Amino acid sequence: xxxxxxxxxxxxxxxxxxxxxxxxxxxxxxxxxxxxxxxxxxxxxxxxxxxxxxxxxxxxxxxxxxxxxxxxxxxxxxxxxxxxxxxxxxxxxxxxxxxxxxxxxxxxxxxxxxxxxxxxxxxxxxxxxxxxxxxxxxxxxxxxxxxxxxxxxxxxxxxxxxxxxxxxxxxxxxxxxxxxxxxxxxxxxxxxxxxxxxxxxxxxxxxxxxxxxxxxx
Numbered sequence: 001x002x003x004x005x006x007x008x009x010x011x012x013x014x015x016x017x018x019x020x021x022x023x024x025x026x027x028x029x030x031x032x033x034x035x036x037x038x039x040x041x042x043x044x045x046x047x048x049x050x051x052x053x054x055x056x057x058x059x060x061x062x063x064x065x066x067x068x069x070x071x072x073x074x075x076x077x078x079x080x081x082x083x084x085x086x087x088x089x090x091x092x093x094x095x096x097x098x099x100x101x102x103x104x105x106x107x108x109x110x111x112x113x114x115x116x117x118x119x120x121x122x123x124x125x126x127x128x129x130x131x132x133x134x135x136x137x138x139x140x141x142x143x144x145x146x147x148x149x150x151x152x153x154x155x156x157x158x159x160x161x162x163x164x165x166x167x168x169x170x171x172x173x174x175x176x177x178x179x180x181x182x183x184x185x186x187x188x189x190x191x192x193x194x195x196x197x198x199x200x201x202x203x204x205x206x207x208x209x210x211x212x213x214x215x216x217x
Contacts, residue, residue, distance in 0.1 A: 018044045023199040025214040033058035035066065037214050039199055041138065048081055049073040050134050067091045072134045074103070081139050086132035088152065099152035105129060112152055118179045122155055130155065140168065141198055153178055154185075168192040168200075 020042050027035035037054040052070040056062075068091070074084040088099040102109040107127040129148060131139065136147035140160050147158045156175040160168055170190040177184070186208040193202040203214040 021198050024217050026217050028213050029210055032060045034060055034064040043076065046076045048076055050138060052134055065093050070134055072132045074135065081135050083132045083135045101132060107150060110152065116179050120178050121181065122176055122178045167194060
């Protein structure tokens with residue numbers, strides 16, 4: 001854990017606190033800029049809200065037309081960020097997807113538009129201490145070694161490894177598709193490159209056939 005994160009953990013453990021983190025990134029793949037990505041985190045005492053927004057941009061963005069927003073809020077308890085409410089909006093030329101989830105220590109509600117027609121292959125009511133994807137990222141950036149995650153379509157475990165420079169590699173383990181009888185997962189790993197800030201200065205998202213690079217601006 002770098003010095004900033006150590007300070008952050010001690011700070012939130014022993015005092016009343018308020019802190020804001022904001023980062024803006026450009027998104028590129030195969031060297032071409034395709035979009036803009038923003039990530040914010042507001043922490044006030046034991047309550048947090050985090051939001052990610054992304055949208056296509058640049059002269060090549062018509063090849064990758066997309067728009068998304070992800071909003072999570074919850075509490076900080078024993079240095080763990082715990083989701084209470086999560087909302088996700090994702091739109092491309094072909095589809096629009098909305099996901100809403102409510103949590104206590106268990107997942108207590110999952111709603112999606114369009115409504116899933118299949119039967120869940122996972123006992124959703126039995127998912128204990130699972131987090132939405134953004135909260136899982138924050139917990140790992142804040143020092144956790146793994147995070148059980150649900151994004152509305154899949155459940156999986158993000159497992160942290162660190163390279164010799166202290167950068168974080170997230171591997172996807174225990175992957176299960178909630179609504180389909182297959183284990184196909186095109187997402188291979190995520191890399192966070194960090195300095196003296198909670199939010200990374202660069203993110204690499206490795207899919208099966210392509211790598212997306214998010215560079216802080």
